[in-house]
Amino acid sequence: MTLPVVAIVGRPNVGKSTLFNRIAGERIAIVEDKPGITRDRIYSKGDWSGRAFHLIDTGGLEFGEKDEVIDHIRHQAELAIEEADVIVFVLDGRSGVTATDEEVARLLHRADKPVVLAVNKLDHIKHHEEIYEFYQLGFETPIAVSSLHGTGTGDLLDEVVKRLPERQEEAYDEDTIRVSIIGRPNVGKSSLVNRILGEERVIVSPVAGTTRDAVDTPIRAHGQDYVIVDTAGMRKRGKVYESTEKYSVMRALRAIEGSDVVVMVLNGEEGIAEQDKRVAGIAHEAGRAVLFVVNKWDAVEKDDKTMSRFRREIDDHFSFMNYAPILFVSAKSGQRVHQILPLVKEVAEAHSQRISTSVLNQVLQDATMSTPPPSVKGKRVKILYATQVAVKPPSIVLFCNDPDLVHFSYVRYLENQFREAFGFRGTPIRLMLRRRK
Ligand code: GDP
Ligand code: GDP
Numbered sequence: 001m002t003l004p005v006v007a008i009v010g011r012p013n014v015g016k017s018t019l020f021n022r023i024a025g026e027r028i029a030i031v032e033d034k035p036g037i038t039r040d041r042i043y044s045k046g047d048w049s050g051r052a053f054h055l056i057d058t059g060g061l062e063f064g065e066k067d068e069v070i071d072h073i074r075h076q077a078e079l080a081i082e083e084a085d086v087i088v089f090v091l092d093g094r095s096g097v098t099a100t101d102e103e104v105a106r107l108l109h110r111a112d113k114p115v116v117l118a119v120n121k122l123d124h125i126k127h128h129e130e131i132y133e134f135y136q137l138g139f140e141t142p143i144a145v146s147s148l149h150g151t152g153t154g155d156l157l158d159e160v161v162k163r164l165p166e167r168q169e170e171a172y173d174e175d176t177i178r179v180s181i182i183g184r185p186n187v188g189k190s191s192l193v194n195r196i197l198g199e200e201r202v203i204v205s206p207v208a209g210t211t212r213d214a215v216d217t218p219i220r221a222h223g224q225d226y227v228i229v230d231t232a233g234m235r236k237r238g239k240v241y242e243s244t245e246k247y248s249v250m251r252a253l254r255a256i257e258g259s260d261v262v263v264m265v266l267n268g269e270e271g272i273a274e275q276d277k278r279v280a281g282i283a284h285e286a287g288r289a290v291l292f293v294v295n296k297w298d299a300v301e302k303d304d305k306t307m308s309r310f311r312r313e314i315d316d317h318f319s320f321m322n323y324a325p326i327l328f329v330s331a332k333s334g335q336r337v338h339q340i341l342p343l344v345k346e347v348a349e350a351h352s353q354r355i356s357t358s359v360l361n362q363v364l365q366d367a368t369m370s371t372p373p374p375s376v377k378g379k380r381v382k383i384l385y386a387t388q389v390a391v392k393p394p395s396i397v398l399f400c401n402d403p404d405l406v407h408f409s410y411v412r413y414l415e416n417q418f419r420e421a422f423g424f425r426g427t428p429i430r431l432m433l434r435r436r437k
Pocket of ligand 1 (some may be wrong): 010011012013015017018120123145146147148149
């Protein structure tokens with residue numbers, strides 16, 4: 001299920017980041033009393049009235065360094081218009097409508113996207129009449145908000161949720177493996193896809209005439225149906241797309257959301273970048289199966305240790321996902337590209353693997369016998385039994401007498417034991433502790 005995207009736009013210092021944190025329910029982004037602060041967190045999941053959505057603070061996106069404020073805002077707005085399902089346009093209720101606000105409003109009016117106006121910093125009821133000034137921007141009812149105090153945000157979210165698109169039917173059947181090919185610009189994503197599609201045993205399915213299908217490429221290979229999601233997005237080229245690293249994180253987010261397996265493409269020539277970690281982290285947190293594909297291997301000067309060195313580098317940078325297999329390929333020469341789909345299939349199977357309760361408990365028993373959980377504060381932890389409650393990713397509940405006494409490292413130990421017994425290659429697994437007397 002692909003979640004809709006809500007983007008926050010507006011000029012600096014109106015309170016976008018504060019509003020973002022308020023909605024995300026986390027106080028992660030750093031808010032300082034000066035404009036142009038750096039933010040770490042620009043996307044999050046929001047939830048209101050039973051509707052989940054991605055939330056993106058476009059104010060935290062970085063563009064070209066020489067960007068003037070106005071260009072910066074124009075870029076934000078363009079991206080929001082292109083990517084978001086609903087746009088929250090934030091204004092400073094205390095400073096009134098500025099020329100920049102009018103400019104943004106013009107841009108947003110030209111696009112055919114629902115816009116909700118958040119007139120922020122109206123901390124007291126007595127300020128609420130300031131809101132009338134904002135009608136001149138020509139959008140539907142502006143909402144008075146104080147992101148600082150959290151007032152009005154409920155009304156705002158009501159309006160946002162009302163404008164989210166209808167929930168989409170799942171477009172592909174259960175057995176189809178949805179794959180996204182993710183990576184920084186220029187790592188060779190589209191070259192890889194073209195290679196895969198060009199292989200003789202791959203049949204590209206006929207495309208029905210809907211917009212959704214136009215961005216996805218359904219294929220059949222070795223008797224298995226796949227769909228490569230967001231193929232169009234990968235091919236997209238433009239100044240804005242190229243100039244912002246963080247933007248491709250935003251793009252990746254949607255593709256990851258809509259896929260079972262994430263093929264994380266790294267550049268063998270250039271090595272691993274900060275952004276790679278960010279994107280891989282999203283895939284991990286989202287519980288998707290992952291494999292690493294190191295591309296441009298033809299262009300790397302190699303000796304007999306180059307590959308193991310690169311493996312080690314991946315292990316170091318992505319230590320939290322050492323379950324993910326690694327493939328060294330060249331889209332240019334075609335080397336090992338034919339191994340990608342079979343590996344995708346393998347990790348997809350691990351991702352939806354179901355272990356029976358009896359087998360699971362046999363492994364649990366052996367694990368707790370050979371290394372019992374250490375006692376904490378003189379108390380003995382007892383892990384009573386385990387049961388798998390979900391797939392994609394495999395999720396296992398561990399019932400124990402006191403979850404608070406189970407140390408993180410012991411959970412890690414159990415995870416390793418389960419992996420040893422069941423493989424789970426390429427998939428994260430979730431272990432959850434529950435109390436049972
Ligand atoms: P951004 O640049 O649009 O992301 O704005 P920030 O979220 O960084 O906020 C800019 C300044 O406005 C900070 O000092 C915030 O504390 C302040 N601010 C944000 N929301 C409110 C609000 O609802 N009321 C008041 N009084 N100040 C706010
Ligand atoms: P994308 O932005 O990730 O989709 O990357 P592209 O597929 O557009 O490739 C970016 C550039 O890298 C192009 O000039 C490709 O020809 C080049 N490229 C892609 N794959 C390889 C490869 O395996 N080896 C070499 N040497 N160059 C490659």
